[in-house]
Amino acid sequence: MAPHPADETGTRIATRVPGAGAARDAVLVPEPDPAFETLLVHLRDSRGFDFTGYKRTSLVRRIDRRLGQVGCSDYADYLDYLELHREEFTALFNTILINVTGFFRDPEPWEFLRAQVLPGLLAGKGANEPIRVWSAGCASGQEAYTLAMLLAELMGADEFRRRVKIYATDVDEEGLIQARHAVYDEREVRAVPAALLERYFERQGQTHTFRKDLRRSVIFGRNDLVQDAPISRVDMLVCRNTLMYLTAETQARILSRFHFALTTSGALFLGKAEMLLSHSGLFTPIDLKHRVFRKVPRPVAAGAPVLADPITLPGGGNPGGLDRIRDEALLAGPVAQLVVTADGTVAAVNHQAEMLLGVSTRDKGRPFRDLEVSYRPLELRRFIEQAQVERRTVRAGDTVFHRGGEQLTLEVQITPLVDHDSGVLGVTVAFHDVTESRRLQAELEATHRQLEAAYEELQSINEELETTNEELQSTVEELETTNEELQSTNEELETMNEELQSTNDELQAINDELQDRTGQLDESNAFLEAILTGLRAGVVVLAPDMSVRVWNQEAHELWGLRPEETIGRHFLTLDIGLPLEELAPMIRRALGGEPGPQELALPAVNRRGRRIGVRVLGSPLTGYDDRPAGVILMMEQDGHADARTGDGAS
Incomplete structure (x- = not known):
């Protein structure tokens, strides 16, 4: 049996299960099953997971x-099952996809990257130039943080924070949530060298958290390599052991996108199961053993599409040189932005919008109303209509937006696009992340309110002090007048002091006596508690109102009920x-005062659900005035089950 190919760091892939049928599949390629293809299209359209480019043998x-x-006989039956059981999507994706990741997984290529590739990449950049890295298929983030540690070691932490951005993407939202938290257990950080673990992680109990100051340079977002646009202008692209599970056509399409994403001197780092021997026109090996490749520059004809067919915009024609610059400026903008035409068609989507809102370039040309962002987290269509009608920028105000485990505050701004004849071409919809500014503003307002309250309190105290000062002046005169009276009464006070001292001694004696009684x-x-605990029978004491x-x-x-669940409750309402x-x-x-204990045998069910017989002995509790003060119940399991308990029925 052939061994399972090693899955490298940060890859979420369809798992291949080796077996006797694998060799047969390699020779006999079955015809596509229409029902199976329909299932894949349904997964793509309903949940955004496009498996149509994956090798069919593994998927099937x-x-x-x-x-x-789940007990389904065919793909059509399973498609119906998916419609009825929405939670089944998660189970299916977990079956198809697998997160295989780890820090410094397969250490030798990572050492080559640290010693040979990254120093050359840094040497080729200016002192103030940004460095952009893309970790495609980052899973739960270990690969991205490995890259961060290598770069921080080479550059220093301050320079790293200032210049480096690592874009880490995956299709698995659960994995991205874990990656954003950056918390890993002892087993997960076992491969991190001790020096790096101490420098870049903060220990919290049994877990390790990646340093927050460096964590801000790692940006996580959802991206499907099969259908979403790539992140552009990256200096290093890491995607390990993902391509081998895709069809040749899909591999070619993704490699073309990788070629577009990399800068002229950019490097591609793949897994050891991927060779790229048939794609020498796009990449040339830096080191074939460690699967590190360099981009091969190629000329691009002016106006030619790079990744997909061009979207026809109002006015027609393909963009020229200036249009390309404007498009790139929009794509690289720091604010998430969408462009919608006057007839409601999506014309452009920039990278920030892809990362923040989950839209992509494949949504260009679609009606804006069909996108989730048109109505969630805010109903935008009425604001767009208002901006077009009034020919002015409309602010939709602050909106709370949830992304993974984070809560962001977005300020949405809709600006109309008007031509020279005052005709409306469309609108731009910009999403400004104002989370931090709103937090600071709230803190500032709270501080301001506290200062105002403190100022008012000081003013009040000052007025009181002025009034008190006047009163004190008057009091001084009165004190001088009464001074002689105080001196004459001094002897009386001394006498009273002696009496008070005597009284104090008496009170101290009383206090000592009370402490003894306490x-x-x-x-x-404590003695009573020990008696009650030592009794082999259940003891319950009820007040006259039958409260426990x-x-x-x-x-x-x-x-099965603890004392804190019963004390104070009415006995007859207990569920026992x-x-x-x-x-x-x-x-x-x-309770009515009938003297003497009373006994009653009853069938019951104990806390373990077993039928038992119970003898209950009830005795009245008499108070100091000989009036009933409650009832004492003693409940003991009868060793000889009553016929009513049902023991004989079995």
Whole structure:
């Protein structure tokens, strides 16, 4: 049996299951199954996962396994099952896709990258030029943070924060959420060298968190390599052992996008199962053993499409040189932005909008109303109409937007695009991330309110002090007048002081006596608690209103309720396995003053659900005035089950 090819860092891929049928599939390529293709199209259209470019042998094997697990006979039946059970999508994707990742996975190529490739990349950049890296298929983030550590070691932390942006993308939202949190357990960081672990991670109990100051340079977002546009102008692109699971046609399309994404001197780092021997026109090896390739520059005809067919915009024609510059400026803009034509068609989407809102260049040409962003998190269509009618910029105000585990505050601005004849061409919709500014503004407003309150309080205190000063002046005169009276009464006060001292001694004696009695009471309570705990019977003490005052440990063992769940509650409302309605008359008789204990045998169900017989002994509790002060119930499991317990029925 052939070994499973090693899956490299940061790849979410369709898993191949080796077996005897693998060799057969390699020789006999089956005809496409229309029902299977329909299922793939449904997954793409309904959930955005495009598996149509994956090799069919692997997909069929994995999906057939899931069909067997849920008991579906064919793909059409499974498609109906998906429609009825929405949670099944997650189980299916987990069957098809697999996260295989780790820090410094396959260390030798990473060492080559650190020693040979990255120093040359940094040497070819200016001192203030930004460095852009794309980790495609980042899974739960270990590959992206590995790149961050290598670059920070070569550049220094300050220079890294100032110049480096690492864009880490994947199709798995759950993996991206974990990656954004940057928290890993002991097993996951085992491959990180001890020096790097100490420098770049903060230990919190049994977990390690990547440094927050460097974490800000790593940007995570969803991107499907099969159908989404690439991130452009990157100096290093890492995508390991993903291409081998795709068809040759899909591989060619993705490699063309990778070629477009890289700068002229950009490097591509692949997994050891990927060779690119048939794509020498796009990439040439830097080191074939470690699967590091250099981009081969190629001329691009003016106006020719690079990634896909051009979108026809109002006015017709393909963009010229200036249009290309304007398009690139829009794509590289720091604010998430969409362009919508006057008839409601999406004309442009920039990179920030892709990362923030989940839209992509494949949405160009689609009606804006069909996109989720048109109505979530904010209904934008009425604001767009208002901007077009009033010919002015409209602000939609702050909107709360949830991305993964983060909550962002967005300020949406709609600006009309008007030609020279005042005709409306469309609108631009810009999403400004104002989360940090709003947080600072709220803190500033709160501080301002606190300062105002403190100022008002100081003003009030100042007025009180002025009034008090006047009163003190008057009091000084009165004190001088009464000074002689105070001196004459001094002897009386001394006499009273002696009396007070005597009284104080008496109070101290009383206090000592009370402390002694309190200690005796504490000992009595502890003694009573020990008695109740030591009894083999459940003891319950009820007040005259049948509320529970005492509930010992054996009662807990019988019925499963702890004392804190019963104390103060009405006894007859407790949900226990004892027929309380049959016990109520005996309790009422005891509360009515009927002397002597009363005994009752009852069938019951204990906390473990077993049928038992219980003897209940009820005794009235008499107060100091000989009036009923409650009832004491003792409940003990009968060793000889009553016929009513049902033991004989079995």
